[in-house]
Amino acid sequence: MKILVANLGSTSFKYKVFDMPRGQVLARGGMDRIGGQGSVHTWRLGDGPETRQEVALPDHAAAIDEALQRLIGPDRPLTALDDLGAVGFKTVHARGISGVVALDEDVIGRMVEYYPLAPAHNPAYVAAIRQFAKAAPAAPRVGCFESAFHGQAPLRRQLYAVPYDWYERYGVRRYGFHGASHRYAAEKVIELEGTRELRHVNCHLGGSSSLCAVRHGVSLGASHGLSPQSGVPQNNRVGDLDPYALDLVVRREGITFEAALEVCASQGGLLGICGRNDMRDIEDAAVAGDERCQLAVAMLSTAVRDYLGAYVVEMGGLDVISFTGGIGENSSIVRGQVLAGLEFLGVSLDAARNEALRGEGTLHAADSRVRIHVLKTDEELVVAKQTWEFLHPASA
Numbered sequence: 001m002k003i004l005v006a007n008l009g010s011t012s013f014k015y016k017v018f019d020m021p022r023g024q025v026l027a028r029g030g031m032d033r034i035g036g037q038g039s040v041h042t043w044r045l046g047d048g049p050e051t052r053q054e055v056a057l058p059d060h061a062a063a064i065d066e067a068l069q070r071l072i073g074p075d076r077p078l079t080a081l082d083d084l085g086a087v088g089f090k091t092v093h094a095r096g097i098s099g100v101v102a103l104d105e106d107v108i109g110r111m112v113e114y115y116p117l118a119p120a121h122n123p124a125y126v127a128a129i130r131q132f133a134k135a136a137p138a139a140p141r142v143g144c145f146e147s148a149f150h151g152q153a154p155l156r157r158q159l160y161a162v163p164y165d166w167y168e169r170y171g172v173r174r175y176g177f178h179g180a181s182h183r184y185a186a187e188k189v190i191e192l193e194g195t196r197e198l199r200h201v202n203c204h205l206g207g208s209s210s211l212c213a214v215r216h217g218v219s220l221g222a223s224h225g226l227s228p229q230s231g232v233p234q235n236n237r238v239g240d241l242d243p244y245a246l247d248l249v250v251r252r253e254g255i256t257f258e259a260a261l262e263v264c265a266s267q268g269g270l271l272g273i274c275g276r277n278d279m280r281d282i283e284d285a286a287v288a289g290d291e292r293c294q295l296a297v298a299m300l301s302t303a304v305r306d307y308l309g310a311y312v313v314e315m316g317g318l319d320v321i322s323f324t325g326g327i328g329e330n331s332s333i334v335r336g337q338v339l340a341g342l343e344f345l346g347v348s349l350d351a352a353r354n355e356a357l358r359g360e361g362t363l364h365a366a367d368s369r370v371r372i373h374v375l376k377t378d379e380e381l382v383v384a385k386q387t388w389e390f391l392h393p394a395s396a
């Protein structure tokens with residue numbers, strides 16, 4: 001069965017087409033700057049060369065049509081639209097929904113209800129689900145919700161100390177996201193280490209960042225809370241914040257509560273501290289002496305260390321740390337700051353390897369008790385597998 005996996009950002013659309021259950025990638029591609037100027041579609045069919053083309057993409061619907069146009073035809077991954085067996089979505093948040101579900105109108109309605117909690121993700125997903133329903137109605141649409149991997153976290157870790165009926169009536173609790181990436185890392189580390197008996201912290205650090213405590217392959221909790229705007233600072237989203245800050249700003253600036261939230265969701269995080277949101281730019285400026293950029297890097301590293309410490313205590317020790325995501329895979333500066341001075345935990349970083357590593361590998365020194373892995377996450381593969389298993393329950 002050919003399964004297209006859709007990975008959507010507020011202005012981006014990435015996709016992979018898999019032949020399942022073999023897991024072979026038939027095509028991959030991505031588009032950015034949706035809704036803006038200068039969009040480029042970059043795609044690759046099978047092992048063929050990468051092709052780049054400038055395209056006009058007024059909205060996500062146009063991006064999906066553009067992708068389907070490149071994927072269908074003789075000698076292409078899909079001979080016809082009917083060849084598309086299913087579309088799997090790395091869906092983020094919907095009221096009362098977790099796990100893997102068919103994306104019917106009820107679920108879509110629940111995603112719309114949670115637009116305020118996931119403003120960068122839910123509107124893009126709903127637009128894409130609707131467009132695939134129109135463009136390829138015969139292909140079932142399956143949502144693999146990002147919170148599912150964290151569903152076994154103990155209740156004492158899931159709850160906020162708000163009146164208990166906020167949790168019961170409105171679902172106010174910590175959900176944790178990046179489930180596909182944390183699940184991928186958990187399984188990959190078990191494979192690499194040859195055992196499940198591991199106390200493992202995965203650091204997914206990218207445009208969106210979160211940490212997850214994984215004991216024996218099971219998530220004990222993750223740093224994202226009720227919304228993906230929480231936890232460690234994100235590229236332009238705030239991370240953990242005392243809610244009373246909003247009251248103060250709303251009163252002093254004379255803006256609405258919604259406007260203040262919008263600032264937190266689009267002008268906070270690293271961008272809020274140093275005016276830049278791409279870690280490559282931030283690091284270049286930090287190295288050149290920009291103090292705000294140095295502060296932003298240090299704040300991200302400090303927040304990562306805070307969660308790391310909490311998770312080590314929760315698990316009663318540590319066997320493996322892994323890094324993934326665009327920053328985790330590439331930023332030796334952030335990794336170096338996160339792991340500095342942790343020899344008392346048995347973590348000893350090989351500084352030269354940290355500097356030199358490009359792509360996947362290990363970073364622990366010969367005398368390190370804790371292993372340090374850098375992984376290239378494959379969220380799409382996780383979603384393709386989950387979509388396949390959902391549609392073939394007997395073979396799961």
Ligand code: ADP
Nearest residue numbers: 205206207208277278279280325326327330331
């Ligand atoms: P998303 O959450 O949007 O999928 P990614 O996982 O692709 O994000 O990560 C994007 C982030 O990774 C950006 O902040 C980018 O600057 C950072 N990044 C990518 N390459 C490098 C690099 N070589 N050095 C430092 N940061 C990098």
